[in-house]
Amino acid sequence: MSVSTSTPPPTEDVVLDAPERPRPxxxxxxxxxxxxxxxxxxxxxxxxxxxxxxxxxxxxxxxxxxxxxxxxxxxxxxxxxxxxxxxxxxxxxxxxxxxxxxxxxxxxxxxxxxxxxxxxxxxxxxxxxxxxxxxxxxxxxxxxxxxxxxxxxxxxxxxxxxxxxxxxxxxxxxxxxxxxxxxxxxxxxxxxxxxxxxxxxxxxxxxxxxxxxxxxTIRDEAAFAREAKADTFGATPGSQLLPDLRGKDVIFTFIESYGRSAIEDPVMAPGVDRTLTTSTEALKKAGYSARSGWLTSATYGGSSWLGHSTTMSGLWIDNQQRYRTVMASDHLSLTKAFQKTGAWDTVGVMPGIQKGWPEQRYYGLDKVYNAFQLGYQGPKFSWSTMPDQYALEAFQRQVHGKKRDKPLMSEIILTSSHQPWAPIPKMVDWNDLGDGKLFDAIQKAGKKPSDIITDPTKSREEYGKSIQYSVTALTQWLERYGTKNTVLVFLGDHQPIARVSGNHASRDVPISIVAKDPKVLAKITDWNWTEGLKPAHNAPVWKMSAFRDRFLKAYGSTPHPSAG
Structure with a gap:
């Protein structure tokens, strides 16, 4: 009798009793x-x-x-x-x-x-x-x-x-x-x-x-380096630069974030336009005339130095590499053209600069006053180190109001309209400015950046107010301290950020030239700019990089190109 050693087939009960495969x-x-x-x-x-x-x-x-x-x-x-x-x-x-x-x-x-x-x-x-x-x-x-x-x-x-x-x-x-x-x-x-x-x-x-x-970027770096070497006025002797402005105190002023949106956006425009109209009339009573147009900025929303350098160099500087290339070059800046003549003292007033600024050499500025050299003892207004009104008064006290042997060419950067547009300074009596401590109460009573920075509507409203403040401070300074020989050129450096100007806003900024001497504005008659401080919607629009050469030619400079 044999015994089977094979395993019997499992019964149905065995299958049912087997443990299930664990689920994940x-x-x-x-x-x-x-x-x-x-x-x-x-x-x-x-x-x-x-x-x-x-x-x-x-x-x-x-x-x-x-x-x-x-x-x-x-x-x-x-x-x-x-x-x-x-x-x-x-x-x-x-x-x-x-x-x-x-x-x-x-x-x-x-x-x-x-x-x-x-x-x-x-x-x-x-x-x-x-x-x-x-x-x-x-x-x-x-x-x-x-x-x-x-x-x-x-x-x-x-x-x-x-x-x-x-x-x-x-x-x-x-x-x-x-x-x-x-x-x-x-x-x-x-x-x-x-x-x-x-x-x-x-x-x-x-x-x-x-x-x-x-x-x-790599290709552009090499191409732009070659472009920067060529200069329409690179070989022009100083005696042939700006002869029609000799004897004038010329002031170039950039207003932070002063863009076309400030003048044409339905939220900001009413207040800004009123300010421009009021300021135009006040300057007219003081004997000044103005002409205004548009420039298309090389930057948008920030990087103001790209707008400054594009205006002054006549080159399209829309990135940091181009900026570094130009700052290290001998390409003639508009401000340096004044220095090259030997007929002007050249000064920069830069309240936003809080560290070394080697760009002074490129811009041809004999002296630069930074945030710590204007005597301000008041509070900061967010990013802005001091109110524009104070910076302009300090410029008058330390530079413009002093006797000198030569006329003055100045570059001034106004910062009160820098984002986040809170708190915003208010105009005070010019005689009460002192060292700026009176702004303590104004700064404390102002709105907080955290209440503005995340709200597009509030940002637009406060941005418009900041432009009104900056324009008012500048034009009141001109009324108060300008002379028959003062020539003021002021413009925006770029549009405000998209949250304020809109996702499809242009890059245009307003530019104005103001003077008492009718001969100064007569030189730019063929520019067809709008009379007054507010450029018309259809006023000429140039690339910002075109301004340097147009300005030099308008005021009698003779082109002598340098080789590229």
Missing amino acids: PLLRWTVTTLAALLVLTALLLPNALPALKVNRFTRIPVEAIIGAAVALWLPRRPRVIVAAVSGVGLGVLTILNLLDMGFRDYLGRGFNMILDWELLDDAQSYVKDSMGGTVAVLAVIGSVLLVLLLLSLTALAMVRLSNVLVANRAKATRGTLIAAMAWITCYALGLQLGGMPIAADRAAAALKIQATRVTD
């Missing part, structure tokens, strides 16, 4: 879902705030399909490495997209990863001056932590998703093929959902944008 815990599915959402959001994230809409995230990113195929194909160790590295890369691209959003909102352009890192330090200083040192420190710490967290999370998310795909290889392969076919079909047929193409390649497009900016 809820936490595991939650982590996987969040990882997928993070990666998809990063892949589809636009680079402009107005584009942050739901329809931007209801698309199929081709990069996700390619990433899934690569993960399914690679062996384990290379797969993990590739997933982590690509996750960090996706995090970097996300940071660049976020920087693009900020730069577009404030400066009207995208972030340049070669040139713009140093502007982040200026942003930190702006936050410190506007919101306080504690907020600035917390903002820096928060930004660093956010960057590190984002880079870590995108790397971990990519590794997590690659592991999930491999763990479910058969289903993942089918899903990847289906997604690829769906993407190709949607792309070929141009199918849309919510007004956006379903087939997306947003991350690849963003990468291409950044790469194009880098290559364009």
Whole structure:
């Protein structure tokens, strides 16, 4: 009798009693879902705030399909490495997209990863001056932590998703093929959902944008260096520069953020236009006439020094590399042309400068008065170190009002209309200015930056008031201290940020020339500028870089080009 050693087939009861395969815990599915959402959001994230809409995230990113195929194909160790590295890369691209959003909102352009890192330090200083040192420190710490967290999370998310795909290889392969076919079909047929193409390649497009900016910047640097060497007036002797302004005290004044929107926007324009009309009439009674037009600024929303240098150099300086190139060059600035004649003393009044300023050499200024050399003992008004009225009075007391052997050419930068436009100074009696301490009460009673900076409507209202203040201070100074030989040229450096001027605002800024001597304005009759301080809507518009040569030629300068 034989005994069977084979295992008997399981009965139905045995099958029912066997333990079930454990299901994945809820936490595991939650982590996987969040990882997928993070990666998809990063892949589809636009680079402009107005584009942050739901329809931007209801698309199929081709990069996700390619990433899934690569993960399914690679062996384990290379797969993990590739997933982590690509996750960090996706995090970097996300940071660049976020920087693009900020730069577009404030400066009207995208972030340049070669040139713009140093502007982040200026942003930190702006936050410190506007919101306080504690907020600035917390903002820096928060930004660093956010960057590190984002880079870590995108790397971990990519590794997590690659592991999930491999763990479910058969289903993942089918899903990847289906997604690829769906993407190709949607792309070929141009199918849309919510007004956006379903087939997306947003991350690849963003990468291409950044790469194009880098290559364009490198090419532009070399081309602009050659351009800056050529100068229409580079070889003109001093005796042939500005002969028709000899004996005049010429003042070039930039008003911070004074743009076309201040004059034409329905919220700001009524108050600013009243101020311009009132000031025009007051100057007329004092014997002055004015002509006004438009210049298209090389910058927008900030980076005022680009507007200043473009106006004075006659070159289009729209980025930091161009600025550095010009500042290190011998290209003739308009202000240096006055110095080159030997017929003027040249002075700069720069209340916004709080550190060394080597640009003084390029601008040809014999003496520069910075924020610490104007005798101000009052409070700061956010970013602005002192009210414009005080800066102008200090200019009168320390420079313009003193006897001298030569006439004076001055460059003055007024800062009271700098964002965040809170608190704003108020005009006081000129005789009461003293050392500026009387502004303590005005500063304390003013609005807080935190109440203005996040509210577009309030920002526009307060911006308009700040322009009214700056124009009033400047024109009252001219009424009070100007002479028959005073020639005032004042203009804006750029439009205010998009939150105030609008997403599609022009880059135009007003410019005015004011003088008592009718011969001065007669020299620019063919410019067809508008009479008064308010340029007409259809007044001529020039690029800001055209002003230097037009001004030099109008006042008798003889071109002698230098070789490029």
